[in-house]
Amino acid sequence: MVNKEELEERLKKLLVRLKTPQEDRQLCTLIQIIQDLLFLAHTDYAAELFEDKDVHVPLVLVLSTHISSRGVQQVGWSLLCQLIEICPTTLDQLTRPLDEAQEWEVEGVHQQILKVLSQYSADCRVTMVALRALALLLRSAKIPLLLLDEEEDVFGLVVYAMKAFPTSEEVQLQGCTALQLLLEEVSDEHLVEFVENQDHAVVLAALQRFPDYWEMQLQALKVLLPLTHPGSNVEVLMSGGTRCYSTIIAAMDAFPEVEELQEKACCLFKRFTSGQSEWKRRRIIF
Incomplete structure (x- = not known):
């Protein structure tokens, strides 16, 4: 049985690899790193392991720089969703005013989620996890207003996704959740x-x-x-x-x-x- 100390050491090594830029690194290697992090984020010790680790910082950068990789987007947003669930402070840190952004913030996370929904509108799995991420992000007080100020129509993207995948329970559920939170604003x-x-x-x-x-x-x-x-x-x-x-x-x-x-x-x-x-x-x- 793996103990907490071993998991902490594994997380430390994975974070070093995630933060280290390697232009020649294969996408499959990067995806595996994120998948390993996602596994740790579902363990019994997840909340303690990821507390104050700021994993979202390098993760958001990876999501931004690998927007064209379906695999990175699918597993990356899944990890971000799990981080929001297990680390309550993650959402607040993601939704800080843009004028206080750090160097890693290439663009706002709300802008990234719109890009994913638009670019992967024909991909059910990516759409599903993107809608879940959107629904979680909309829990904040700032994200709905930021999304509604964007030129990209967030309502149109959500409705399109629900029309495109009518038989997907998760797409419909997360789509309805996102619509509710948006319509209330x-x-x-x-x-x-x-x-x-x-x-x-x-x-x-x-x-x-x-x-x-x-x-x-x-x-x-x-x-x-x-x-x-x-x-x-x-x-x-x-x-x-x-x-x-x-x-x-x-x-x-x-x-x-x-x-x-x-x-x-x-x-x-x-x-x-x-x-x-x-x-x-x-x-x-x-």
């Missing part, structure tokens, strides 16, 4: 535009495609909630051949024991009925 005008463009259709599609996946059902309902702030959006969500409330009722019936899902669904129904005429309320109740 925009104006009513943007919320109206999102529905007018029919972008909300990918969320309804995810609800219907994965009826037995309660996490998906819950996350999709969380996306719909901010969309119901503008009254005009409510009218759209209540109209059409497939009524939104029918899908929500199906989710409630499928998971009566999931308290948060029941709560979000009830909040949605309250939004739907608020300000509606009596006959419309009766149609919702059947």
Whole structure:
């Protein structure tokens, strides 16, 4: 059995190799280094091993300089996701104001994730891990605003990914998570535009495609909630051949024991009925 000291020594050696620039180093070697780090980041001692090691510093640089390597991007963003999960300070360090950036920060991590989503839009595995990274980055107070200020349309990239890989549970789940966190930061005008463009259709599609996946059902309902702030959006969500409330009722019936899902669904129904005429309320109740 490998003890903590041996793992610490292995991590130390891997970090030296990751930080040492080698122009002639083969990509497979670099990918193996990151994979080995990822293995250590999933051990029982991970939180202690990686604490205060600032592994994200050389990692972000590697991700930036090897944007054209599918393998580096896939395993590299996977490692960054795990670092955010096990080391709470990582997210804060990644989202420092750009004017305080250190030399290693070639560009903001929010800009890098947009590049990956754009460049690897046809690759399901890279898209999947990139969406997970995006959802984790959006937990910060700064990243959503930085992303919304970029010329690249983050909403368009997420919606495109969800349309491109409709059968991937992870793409749909992480996509919905990212959309929820983004939509909570925009104006009513943007919320109206999102529905007018029919972008909300990918969320309804995810609800219907994965009826037995309660996490998906819950996350999709969380996306719909901010969309119901503008009254005009409510009218759209209540109209059409497939009524939104029918899908929500199906989710409630499928998971009566999931308290948060029941709560979000009830909040949605309250939004739907608020300000509606009596006959419309009766149609919702059947």
